[in-house]
């Protein structure tokens with residue numbers, strides 16, 4: 001097999017952390033080309049271009065400060081240049097930007113290229129819910145796997161042990177991406193049920209907002225755990241950005257948008273927007289009453305509902321009736 005060329009489409013907190021892993025892994029394997037393009041949404045940082053900073057200092061000083069990227073990770077501002085010739089495409093951007101970016105990339109995708117989405121989110125469509133992987137598949141006409149797990153980017157970049165799951169309709173492609181991204185401390189399981197993997201990764205962000213509300217309101221661990229489940233939920237409800245901002249929302253009198261801008265330095269929350277997309281779908285399907293957690297997170301984030309009512313929404317869960 002000729003050496004495969006890899007492009008990481010995205011360079012935020014998670015994008016940079018996964019580029020660090022991929023850069024190291026391709027150096028150690030002759031199955032991949034030694035240079036990895038990383039598409040960067042260009043920004044000006046104190047008078048310098050972010051791409052220039054990354055390519056000279058090998059650090060994404062805005063989105064993953066304090067971690068050196070391997071020198072073979074090349075920041076590229078033009079997405080069409082970044083993806084040209086790539087055999088493996090790793091999508092890792094906030095989900096609200098995916099449609100536009102795919103449209104820009106489309107004429108430049110190499111025939112036979114395959115992709116993997118690390119994006120946690122969903123989109124809402126006239127027929128209901130659309131997975132981000134479906135958007136990429138439809139727009140670019142490529143096979144697409146997903147990778148989701150309890151993976152807070154800074155901890156992965158610190159090389160702390162964690163696990164993650166690749167959901168792959170095409171097992172062979174899932175295994176190729178495992179080879180690209182697995183390390184001794186980033187352990188990957190490949191499963192065939194890609195849709196479930198992706199949905200869990202997306203929906204946990206709404207639950208994390210609920211967990212942050214619980215913390216901000218001063219409730220104890222039992223209350224918070226009432227909305228918590230397995231690995232990624234636990235991680236996101238203790239260590240994630242969604243939880244942190246939601247707690248600050250309760251204690252600060254500022255809006256979620258203000259807090260996102262103040263506290264995240266350009267990083268993007270996925271929970272509030274996902275709650276809005278899920279809410280629209282539930283409304284269309286007359287299922288609003290069946291999902292009080294998702295609905296109350298949406299109402300607090302977007303309809304001005306007092307967060308102090310959050311627990312009373314949960315007290316009326318249909319399962320409790």
Ligand SMILES: NC(=O)c1ccc[n+]([C@@H]2O[C@H](COP(=O)([O-])OP(=O)(O)OC[C@H]3O[C@@H](n4cnc5c(N)ncnc54)[C@H](O)[C@@H]3O)[C@@H](O)[C@H]2O)c1
Pocket residue numbers: 010011012013014015016040041042063092093094095097118119120121151152153154266267268269270
């Ligand atoms: N950060 C984590 O710990 C983590 C872990 C697992 C999964 N994820 C998921 O990974 C995905 C990407 O998140 P992230 O943490 O890498 O990003 P981020 O939230 O840290 O950064 C936001 C990114 O969006 C880019 N951006 C801003 N405006 C843009 C525009 N108009 N068009 C395109 N890009 C624009 C910024 O340059 C930046 O790279 C999300 O779906 C997130 O849920 C994040």
Ligand SMILES: O=P(O)(O)OC[C@H](O)CO
Pocket residue numbers: 120149150151152153208232235236239240241242243269270
């Ligand atoms: O920081 P959050 O809340 O976006 O969560 C990050 C990861 O998804 C946790 O697995």
